[in-house]
Amino acid sequence: MIGRLNHVAIAVRDLAAASALYRGTLGADVSAPQQLPEHGVTVVFITLPNTKIELLEPLGANSPIARFLEKNPDGGMHHICYEVDDIVAARDRLKQAGARVLGDGEPKIGAHGKPVLFLHPKDFSGTLVELEQV
Ligand SMILES: CC[C@@H](C(=O)O)C(=O)SCCNC(=O)CCNC(=O)[C@H](O)C(C)(C)COP(=O)(O)OP(=O)(O)OC[C@H]1O[C@@H](n2cnc3c(N)ncnc32)[C@H](O)[C@@H]1OP(=O)(O)O
Numbered sequence: 001m002i003g004r005l006n007h008v009a010i011a012v013r014d015l016a017a018a019s020a021l022y023r024g025t026l027g028a029d030v031s032a033p034q035q036l037p038e039h040g041v042t043v044v045f046i047t048l049p050n051t052k053i054e055l056l057e058p059l060g061a062n063s064p065i066a067r068f069l070e071k072n073p074d075g076g077m078h079h080i081c082y083e084v085d086d087i088v089a090a091r092d093r094l095k096q097a098g099a100r101v102l103g104d105g106e107p108k109i110g111a112h113g114k115p116v117l118f119l120h121p122k123d124f125s126g127t128l129v130e131l132e133q134v
């Protein structure tokens with residue numbers, strides 16, 4: 001059901017500093033920041049030859065990233081995103097298998113303008129999983 005690795009996301013306290021680190025020290029191609037209030041994040045994408053890295057900074061009072069940073073003050077790996085062809089079919093199959101789909105269970109439009117859903121980390125070996133329909 002899952003396809004390509006779309007991105008690995010890292011939560012950071014200071015998006016400008018983390019972007020400078022990737023751009024300057026690691027020599028990476030870093031996008032401009034994008035605010036996504038519906039997701040409670042400001043995001044940049046780093047394009048690598050085989051996948052992307054998403055850097056996430058908290059945005060707004062109810063950001064899931066703010067809560068993550070309370071527990072992980074230095075930041076860290078936040079989620080992994082797999083591509084699927086049909087997100088509603090994937091969701092229904094996962095629910096049938098007993099996995100918890102987060103939020104209201106309906107796909108939201110993510111950073112790439114495509115539908116996304118999140119799966120509870122406790123159901124996936126301690127890793128928060130995002131699905132993106134491509
Ligand atoms: C930019 C848009 C989009 C894209 O297109 O790419 C994005 O990526 S947006 C990214 C941000 N959005 C989300 O994270 C949405 C989904 N997340 C959630 O619904 C919640 O953050 C959560 C995963 C359900 C956690 O909720 P929270 O209220 O923080 O619960 P707890 O702190 O009580 O956590 C419960 C339990 O789970 C562990 N945990 C929490 N977050 C993670 C994580 N990212 N990775 C692994 N484990 C995680 C947490 O430590 C708790 O465990 P215990 O302490 O053992 O109980």
Ligand SMILES: [Co+2]
Nearest residue numbers: 009054081130
């Ligand atoms: Co993501």
